[in-house]
Amino acid sequence: MMDPTRAILGTHGQAFINGFWQTNINHLEAAVEIEKRELKLSGMDWSTFKIGTKKGTGTMSGYKVTSDMVRRGFGKFNIISKLNDPEAYGYERIELINCMPDRIQLANWTAGEEVMEETPFTFEGFTLLDPIVAS
Structure with a gap:
């Protein structure tokens, strides 16, 4: 039976870009998709699959504190x-390698509200x- 105290909360999650802790980031999501090639083989009732290329995508978001993402531009990190x-x-800890933004947010603010910044990559x-690893 699962010990409910072992369920992980994201409260203590951290994001580091090129080694520097991004204290303003409060959401990070990353996933890998694979391209599966369907193969139909003679004498087989089932389709089989071959793994093709992989594609990594993600999004990070949080409070805008500096212009780091704008200054970093579309360079890799x-x-x-x-x-x-x-x-x-x-x-x-998982290192995401050669990240490149899909979009850089230049402006997105409303008077009286915290400015949030979202970067898909x-x-x-x-x-x-x-x-x-469970002990």
Whole structure:
């Protein structure tokens, strides 16, 4: 049976861009999709599949504090996602490699409201640096 205290909350998540902690980021999402090639083979009742290319996409968002994303432009950078919860079995760090923004937000503000910044991006690989393993 699962110990409910081991469920991980994103409260202690951190994002690092090129090694610098982005304290303003409060949401990070990244996923990898694969292109599957369907193969129909003679003598088989089932279609089989071959893995093709992979595509990494993600989004990070949070409060606008500096002009770092505007200044960085469309150049490539690495992101390390650190997911940590004091009650979990440990923490997980994943490095997203060669991230490149799809869109850079230049202006998006409303008087009296916090300015939020969202950056969708693609990436070209990842490394699981620290896995969470149940003890």
